[in-house]
Amino acid sequence: MFDEIRFNRVDNLPKYVFAEINDIKAQMKKDGQDVIDFSMGNPDQDTPEHIVDALVDSARTPGTHGYSPSQGIPEVLDAIASWYKDRYGVNLDTKTQTVATIGSKDGYSHLAYAVTNPGDVAVVPTPTYPIHTYSFILAGGAVEDLKIKFDENYNVDEDDFFDKLTHIFDTAHVKPKYVLVNFPHNPTSATVTPNFYKRLVAMAKERRFYIISDIAYGDISFGGYKTPSIMEVEGALDVAVESFTVSKSYNMAGWRIGFFVGNKKLIGALVKLKSWLDYGMFTPIQKATVEALTGDQTCVDEITGRYNHRQDVLIEEFAKIGWNIKKNKASMFSWAKIPDCVQEMGTLEFCKRLLEQEAVAMSPGVGFGDDGEGYVRIALIQDDARMEDAAQRIGRFLENNCKEEN
Structure with a gap:
């Protein structure tokens, strides 16, 4: 019918x-x-048990079962900022530079919807986690693929990356507005050095585009490697946002909570859209996330x-x-x-x-x-x-x- x-x-x-x-x-x-x-x-x-205990304690506390702020309760925003300070030495304004999302996948779809105009172009490294591409396509944008090259030890060839990115900007009919990066990379596990982000931030300022960084697997690293954050780069807050999720390094995949931090304009757009689309996550889940981010690591x-x-x-x-x-x-x-x-x-x-x-x-x-x-x-x-x-x-x-x- x-x-x-x-x-x-x-x-x-x-x-x-x-x-x-x-x-x-x-x-x-x-x-x-x-x-x-x-x-x-x-x-x-x-x-982990201490995180579950925090959920249970909060769920038994009167007043925790109603709607919560769509941006996240103040305690979880403070915890996000503390986590970045402890991990990366980055200072964030919790009111304007942090937002909790219903998982990072939901966050990507909402962010793309909030900031993509019809015909906008995003550069996405390939192969890619599908939502990184289709969040922009579903929002009415277009995607320019950038095939990443890495060696047998999964080190990204950073010169090759920037050669390809420069070529895209030099030849594009529509100049890209966003460049998405995801390291450690899903699906390949390829990694980058801190200098990669320094170069990317400098290029973003020169070419005038925003960076969206995904470090969902940032905590899971071996053999002395430490995942860098783009937020460590001076000036990154002017041009970038970054996402993280508690799904992997805290075994909280089904809890559906992640967060974005960074540029006030992009975070503000996401917060505004979320205020129309959702009422925030169950408060006890957010309280447990506070324990995850600030408790025993x-x-x-x-x-x-x-x-x-x-x-x-x-x-x-x-x-x-x-x-x-x-x-x-x-x-x-x-x-x-x-x-x-x-x-x-x-x-x-x-x-x-x-x-x-x-x-x-x-x-x-x-x-x-x-x-x-x-x-x-x-x-x-x-x-x-x-x-x-x-x-x-x-x-x-x-x-x-x-x-x-x-």
Whole structure:
């Protein structure tokens, strides 16, 4: 009925590549099959007890069950500012330079909607976490891809990045208004140095564009590497905003809370839009986030250590079946080139067959854009025994399917 009525914004979205994997996976689990799932960055451990206790205490406190300010309660905004001061030595005005969001994904869609005019262009490095691209497209903007180049140790070639970015600005029919960066990078786990942000801030001031930085995996780093923040750069508050989420380093993915900090104009636009769209998050969740950001940080070290260990186990077990993966310095993922003998399948077909034949789920690189083809993203959300089991299953899969391909 009413076939003539169309929903262009939704109809124009491409098919969500991960949906195919998710549908197969859901049916297999429903049928009782034992699926080893590496496909989503969904922490498998519980939220630390002291954070849960803060939620419970707040939920039992009278007056905490009504609407809350859409920008965030004052305590959580103070905690965000304190977290930045402690981590990065950055001073923020909580009233004008901080905002809590219902997860970072929701925050990106709202920010893009707030600041994008029809036809505005954003530069987004590829491969990319889909919301980084489609937040702008859904808001009526356009996206210019910038393929990132990195070495075998996942260090971004920063000169190459800026050469490509300069070329985009020199040749663009419509000058980009925004440049989005996401390091540690999702999906590749590639990382940058502090100098990268110094160069980017300087270029933003020269070329007159805003920077949107995502450091969702900023706490999860190994081997002495520390994730830099663009906010550490002098003058960054003039041209940049940055997002973080408590989902990963505090195991709070289902709680749906993150935040943006930075440039007053962009933060103000997001706050104004949120005042029309939502009433803020449940106050006890925000109170628990205060505890997460300002309380005992031992849990962050433990969670980071667990991902570091799991990456080592993954590399060791997969090497036994001839799938060699290099270790990265940050994030909760491994970005792995699929074995040569199955490259012709393409990553979507590889992931579908692996799931159907051996009940191992991974994210196909093509789901993060064409530049992700040939790779898979492996979330480090399984324990040692499960990773050993997965390696054995994959080894069997490669034996069978490499023969078929040859």
